[in-house]
């Protein structure tokens with residue numbers, strides 16, 4: 001039987017092969033490989049698709065977070081609030097600015113940042129060093145952004161949305177990434193829209209800050225060879241930009257296929273003893289991950305692996321329990337429990353309905 005993978009970027013290439021091959025050839029023959037017309041076009045198309053004022057392509061999703069925070073003036077001495085059930089990248093980007101991450105717990109059902117807990121924490125701490133909040137729109141579902149924006153306004157916080165898993169997720173009819181002052185995206189190959197290499201972007205509604213990111217991504221140059229700011233090289237190259245344009249044109253259709261697959265899973269899987277994904281009112285899910293929960297996570301994962309069904313665990317160890325960022329004094333009960341129970345069933349547009357039925361059958365067989 002064929003192996004079912006948790007993600008399959010090669011299948012995404014094959015599904016769009018003619019367009020991607022033509023884009024690659026166009027760039028190769030153009031003689032222009034860095035900061036050229038493909039990136040300009042992608043930045044415009046991405047902003048138009050999202051509903052933001054502008055986009056700046058950068059090297060990857062981690063630097064997108066870091067550069068967005070740096071552009072907002074976040075640095076040493078500052079604190080930035082985020083969650084601990086995220087990829088290390090979110091936190092390593094905060095630390096890279098010189099700021100200190102502060103963790104808030106998550107909601108038990110959506111596994112997204114607990115905004116009531118955040119409000120309580122901010123009110124109690126009254127810490128003027130807390131300058132920003134980085135909501136992580138995990139698995140394909142966005143944080144309650146209208147409520148977060150209200151809260152951030154009251155506590156005077158800069159909002160930088162980590163949208164690496166939420167390409168197209170809606171809150172109240174508006175896309176994730178169009179709410180905060182700035183937002184970051186990753187186009188890592190396995191994301192809902194991926195490059196075939198590394199790529200990322202900063203986007204948002206604040207044009208002045210986006211212009212600052214634009215300088216920071218290339219040595220702080222406003223004019224060639226003259227740095228206005230201390231910057232770096234974090235460019236998104238023409239080849240990846242041209243490929244991303246092909247993939248952007250297909251993204252809504254691919255998200256729709258993910259939605260269909262999630263619907264098949266939801267109809268086929270038992271509500272108990274599994275916990276199925278919960279979608280909050282007024283939000284859509286783009287199913288970057290289809291995450292179920294069970295205390296028997298490791299056993300279920302091993303059972304499925306034996307049947308050639310490969311599942312991911314996002315994320316097995318919360319950031320505050322990882323050696324590099326360990327904080328023994330911090331307890332985040334909902335986060336810790338989620339990390340012990342979550343399992344991502346395979347979900348990507350290359351799966352057939354039969355594949356999905358096979359996964360559901362094996363999950364049910366495990367629970368007997």
Ligand SMILES: *Cc1c(COP(=O)(O)O)cnc(C)c1O
Nearest residue numbers: 060061062087089090164186188
């Ligand atoms: C993938 C991801 C990132 C990092 O993106 P890279 O392009 O790998 O640097 C950041 N945050 C989240 C939530 C992600 O899923």
